[in-house]
Amino acid sequence: MITIQVGEADFDIGAETLAVAGQGGGAIASFVGQVRDDGNLASLELEHYPAMTKKALRKIAEAALSEWPLHAVTIIHRVGKLAVGENIVLVVTGSDHREAAIESCSFIMDRLKTVAPFWKKETRTDGAVKWIEERASDVEASEKWQK
Amino acid sequence: MITIQVGEADFDIGAETLAVAGQGGGAIASFVGQVRDDGNLASLELEHYPAMTKKALRKIAEAALSEWPLHAVTIIHRVGKLAVGENIVLVVTGSDHREAAIESCSFIMDRLKTVAPFWKKETRTDGAVKWIEERASDVEASEKWQK
Amino acid sequence: MERSLNIIYFAWVRERLGLDQERVALGDGIETISDVLTMLADRGAGYAEIFSDIGKLRFALDQDYGVPGTAIESAQELAIFPPVTGG
């Protein structure tokens, strides 16, 4: 079962994890990304491409399901203005096997970072505003799965 | 910060994840292992070596902290009699980087499976009782981190 | 009937253009994403600056990723944006 959510609302990590667990298997991996306080970050604004976002996330989930024996995949990504410490993204995967759950969770995050149409704009505590640039390490992490 | 818990009590996945997130970083990985319903399993009984268990888990957490840049590691493992679908183990790791969080979570689970003094006895729906045997795949998974 | 295409911009592309979307007519010879970019760059300084350095841009045609050489064919929507940075 694939669950995709994109919106301004926050998510409940425990509830989403248990929902995936409820689909069977006994191995559930999750990843949560939050707005990281790096000292002078005030807030983050997440823009996305509404007509494409869910479709792109679903494709990533389907790719994971075709590669690993999974019972369920949940991807939730927030958009809009987010303060330091707020949740941004949640990925949960459920399988009979821990390797499959953990690897597919890692795969989904790596692909999401380079394929899902989201853009982050950061506002610093001094008021400076900047669009975050693509990181080479994210591109490499995403490409390694295509080997 | 290292948090180790061993006991009969269940754990709250969401609360434990947020506690790790609260220690800083923005990348939180978790793994939950549950009693898997494989068709005719009635229950599982977890025995452990009380004087050694927490020490062994703490060593694994410390090894993870020395290998990856982590803000927090939580390992919770239940003992006693557990029904199908119940939580057994929770590992949560927090870092600035998703690779560090996910890899260290995977490392901790692999090491825990082969080093932490727990033993599982399963009771089948027909009443048959059997101690679970070590799996070669778990030994291999644990050894790969020593390369 | 004249072919037309809805172009939609995101992130700094949208901000620098001051425009989130526009409908453009596709003249003869405009067959690929690259052709559309050249057409946009020809509009003047602001556009030229953004659309001539295509290494910094990514594209989606009807919500599927494309490359400069991808043919427009009967697509209705071309999205132009910087590399994505979600997650």
Place this chain on the structure above:
Amino acid sequence: MERSLNIIYFAWVRERLGLDQERVALGDGIETISDVLTMLADRGAGYAEIFSDIGKLRFALDQDYGVPGTAIESAQELAIFPPVTGG
């Protein structure tokens, strides 16, 4: 003063012995975990069956893993158990 050691058993080792721990005196020449196992195996059929196939057993001396060759020295507790299966 006679040396002694507390031996503690887990999982099927404990069940098959019907015993979760016992205190044993260490005679002269009992220096390693392997020596203790030989001494236990010599006790008779039930013990021999369990303690002679040491490939199926794991050991901890004062709560740290040891191997058959590990010296007992001044350790107080030897745990003998099957390979672990938690997680």
